[in-house]
Amino acid sequence: MKENQVAIVAGCDSQFRKNTERSIFDIALESCISLFKDKNGKISKDGIDGIIFSSCTDEQYTAAILSEMLGLKPKITLRLDNLCNSGSNAIISAYSYIVSGLCESVLVIGAEKTQTSGKRLVWDITRGSFSYPIHWASLYAKMHMRKFGTTEEQMAKVVVKNRNNAKKNKNALTYNEDSVSLKDVMESKKISDPIKILECSRICEGSSAVLMVSKKKYREFTDNPIWVKGIGHMTSCASFGNIVDDIFLSSPAKKASDQAYKMADIGPNDIQVAEVHDAFSILEIMAYEDLGLVKNGFGGKYAEQNLITINPRGGLLGMGHPLGTTGISQTVEIYSQLSDRHKRKKNSKKFGLIHNLAAAGTSASVIIMSAE
Amino acid sequence: MKENQVAIVAGCDSQFRKNTERSIFDIALESCISLFKDKNGKISKDGIDGIIFSSCTDEQYTAAILSEMLGLKPKITLRLDNLCNSGSNAIISAYSYIVSGLCESVLVIGAEKTQTSGKRLVWDITRGSFSYPIHWASLYAKMHMRKFGTTEEQMAKVVVKNRNNAKKNKNALTYNEDSVSLKDVMESKKISDPIKILECSRICEGSSAVLMVSKKKYREFTDNPIWVKGIGHMTSCASFGNIVDDIFLSSPAKKASDQAYKMADIGPNDIQVAEVHDAFSILEIMAYEDLGLVKNGFGGKYAEQNLITINPRGGLLGMGHPLGTTGISQTVEIYSQLSDRHKRKKNSKKFGLIHNLAAAGTSASVIIMSAE
Numbered sequence: 041m042k043e044n045q046v047a048i049v050a051g052c053d054s055q056f057r058k059n060t061e062r063s064i065f066d067i068a069l070e071s072c073i074s075l076f077k078d079k080n081g082k083i084s085k086d087g088i089d090g091i092i093f094s095s096c097t098d099e100q101y102t103a104a105i106l107s108e109m110l111g112l113k114p115k116i117t118l119r120l121d122n123l124c125n126s127g128s129n130a131i132i133s134a135y136s137y138i139v140s141g142l143c144e145s146v147l148v149i150g151a152e153k154t155q156t157s158g159k160r161l162v163w164d165i166t167r168g169s170f171s172y173p174i175h176w177a178s179l180y181a182k183m184h185m186r187k188f189g190t191t192e193e194q195m196a197k198v199v200v201k202n203r204n205n206a207k208k209n210k211n212a213l214t215y216n217e218d219s220v221s222l223k224d225v226m227e228s229k230k231i232s233d234p235i236k237i238l239e240c241s242r243i244c245e246g247s248s249a250v251l252m253v254s255k256k257k258y259r260e261f262t263d264n265p266i267w268v269k270g271i272g273h274m275t276s277c278a279s280f281g282n283i284v285d286d287i288f289l290s291s292p293a294k295k296a297s298d299q300a301y302k303m304a305d306i307g308p309n310d311i312q313v314a315e316v317h318d319a320f321s322i323l324e325i326m327a328y329e330d331l332g333l334v335k336n337g338f339g340g341k342y343a344e345q346n347l348i349t350i351n352p353r354g355g356l357l358g359m360g361h362p363l364g365t366t367g368i369s370q371t372v373e374i375y376s377q378l379s380d381r382h383k384r385k386k387n388s389k390k391f392g393l394i395h396n397l398a399a400a401g402t403s404a405s406v407i408i409m410s411a412e
Numbered sequence: 413m414k415e416n417q418v419a420i421v422a423g424c425d426s427q428f429r430k431n432t433e434r435s436i437f438d439i440a441l442e443s444c445i446s447l448f449k450d451k452n453g454k455i456s457k458d459g460i461d462g463i464i465f466s467s468c469t470d471e472q473y474t475a476a477i478l479s480e481m482l483g484l485k486p487k488i489t490l491r492l493d494n495l496c497n498s499g500s501n502a503i504i505s506a507y508s509y510i511v512s513g514l515c516e517s518v519l520v521i522g523a524e525k526t527q528t529s530g531k532r533l534v535w536d537i538t539r540g541s542f543s544y545p546i547h548w549a550s551l552y553a554k555m556h557m558r559k560f561g562t563t564e565e566q567m568a569k570v571v572v573k574n575r576n577n578a579k580k581n582k583n584a585l586t587y588n589e590d591s592v593s594l595k596d597v598m599e600s601k602k603i604s605d606p607i608k609i610l611e612c613s614r615i616c617e618g619s620s621a622v623l624m625v626s627k628k629k630y631r632e633f634t635d636n637p638i639w640v641k642g643i644g645h646m647t648s649c650a651s652f653g654n655i656v657d658d659i660f661l662s663s664p665a666k667k668a669s670d671q672a673y674k675m676a677d678i679g680p681n682d683i684q685v686a687e688v689h690d691a692f693s694i695l696e697i698m699a700y701e702d703l704g705l706v707k708n709g710f711g712g713k714y715a716e717q718n719l720i721t722i723n724p725r726g727g728l729l730g731m732g733h734p735l736g737t738t739g740i741s742q743t744v745e746i747y748s749q750l751s752d753r754h755k756r757k758k759n760s761k762k763f764g765l766i767h768n769l770a771a772a773g774t775s776a777s778v779i780i781m782s783a784e
Binding site for chain 1: 463468470471472473475476477479480485486487488489490491492493494495498501504505507508509510511512513514529530533535643644645646647648649650651654671770771774775
């Protein structure tokens with residue numbers, strides 16, 4: 041196994057909210073302030089040499105503005121985006137800055153407002169007038185049902201699990217909402233057949249922050265870091281029309297997970313906990329297959345088994361989906377699960393994983409982490 | 413000296429234009445197509461594993477869209493921005509992906525439309541009602557004149573040099589415009605005392621593309637790569653009010669150049685050609701000092717000497733300034749100068765450098781390159 045090079049030493053979410061009048065900066069600072077408090081004075085003015093901000097906001101110079109607001113004087117500042125997998129891209133970018141030696145410590149921040157121009161990919165005319173994400177998700181669901189016999193109940197079970205998990209996570213958008221039963225999901229309004237309203241994650245506002253540091257530096261922050269072990273990212277195209285035929289056979293998510301397993305030198309059976317991109321219930325079922333947790337076509341059945349911990353923070357369905365924040369919040373959760381900070385874990389976990397998608401799964405990220 | 417790790421093997425600019433109706437993608441593709449032609453079939457569908465797009469555009473999923481348009485299937489896709497130094501940030505990010513081992517080859521693309529929300533940093537209320545860049549530039553010019561005796565003629569000479577250089581560069585915005593004399597500059601309209609209209613670069617549209625690859629891979633593309641030898645980037649803050657007092661003493665540009673020289677293991681005397689950020693004439697004079705080409709306060713005199721080649725493509729003053737493109741276009745020029753592709757060089761050059769700023773110089777990048 042390769043030497044550990046990049047450690048995650050802190051991670052915090054803000055509360056995820058429906059909508060407020062706050063600026064993107066106010067939202068971003070909420071998770072950063074939690075992280076600074078958590079590190080209890082260990083983060084000095086010159087102690088951070090990179091700030092990577094993940095957001096689909098239209099604001100300019102955002103990472104530099106955040107550095108000023110936080111009183112930091114970093115080397116690198118930049119904002120990056122890639123729609124819904126902006127956050128996992130930012131974690132990967134931070135990894136590259138540290139391994140390359142350009143930075144010793146990178147603060148990765150994600151923040152989004154509910155009103156964001158990332159909601160709909162207007163460029164993609166292959167979607168015709170079906171331009172909202174639910175349209176491609178409902179086609180994937182119908183295809184999966186037809187090809188593999190996946191049922192609406194199996195998809196609904198994903199929602200029940202994730203919403204239940206979110207009831208244990210005080211930062212989740214749905215934390216204060218009623219639990220949902222299988223009957224509730226099945227009887228909720230159909231938005232685009234077969235997908236029902238309770239099977240859709242909601243775009244919301246929220247921020248997350250993760251501190252990543254070099255092997256040399258981690259002891260300044262913690263004795264129990266979580267290491268980045270494997271990284272995969274793949275972009276096949278940008279438009280739905282170019283991905284739909286291959287989506288169950290050779291999706292970007294399959295390729296990204298292959299890369300990540302290879303780099304971590306492990307296989308799917310080694311994963312004990314995962315945060316996967318469940319913007320719609322069917323996507324979690326597809327994720328089981330893409331990650332190799334189960335054979336192609338058996339994702340629906342896997343949803344009834346709960347063999348490993350999937351989406352313990354509530355996934356996007358329970359937590360909410362602030363676009364540029366999501367991949368970072370997923371990382372916060374796996375960091376917490378592996379270090380057992382939140383006591384939400386079921387048993388000792390060796391390897392954890394995040395899986396994140398953008399734009400009908402045309403691009404995907406997979407990141408594997410471990411405490412060892 | 414450290415081992416060479418990242419090679420630049422191709423670089424092309426589009427024509428820089430005042431304004432057209434083209435989309436950001438059309439603009440971006442212009443330089444990419446030139447680069448693909450230049451490499452003459454050597455770039456295969458699977459031969460690029462990263463696309464980093466630098467732009468202040470409001471469009472979403474831009475890097476993935478460009479990958480589809482170019483028929484590429486990269487691993488990494490992301491858009492990044494940091495106002496005027498977005499482009500140099502993108503080059504640095506590509507370097508980090510390659511050195512970290514996550515990518516073997518990264519296509520860095522910058523593109524901007526003339527109408528961009530990056531024109532004015534509305535967030536910065538320390539600028540009061542003086543919210544356009546010329547306001548801080550005129551204050552810097554007045555301060556430099558008062559403290560160091562720099563003259564309006566010295567600043568005007570920067571413009572004459574750079575506009576003359578742009579007359580040799582067919583992609584420059586001012587290529588087809590009349591040459592300007594010292595008298596022309598001195599007698600042009602004062603916009604914000606002492607800065608005259610000919611001393612201001614113009615925001616324009618244009619794109620640039622650079623192909624960066626690992627040591628292992630460069631021979632697939634060229635026998636004469638240009639190596640990235642030193643990198644510096646520094647962010648002190650984001651607002652004018654927080655930088656103005658220190659701007660001549662300990663600017664981010666000074667710190668970035670210190671980092672870059674240290675990493676390259678050379679000093680200012682080793683630099684034979686540089687592209688520096690001359691959004692306004694005074695900034696080139698400040699750059700001479702920040703890069704250590706001359707002592708503090710002597711930048712005005714240095715402008716009369718032309719000891720080394722500065723801004724051979726015409727700088728921002730002659731070339732135009734499409735925000736997210738600029739740092740990449742600067743890199744294209746130094747790549748070309750060091751490999752003598754454009755025959756615009758004066759003599760054999762060993763080390764070249766780019767210097768790029770954002771938002772009143774609150775952040776700065778310096779990148780050093782060499783053929784050896």
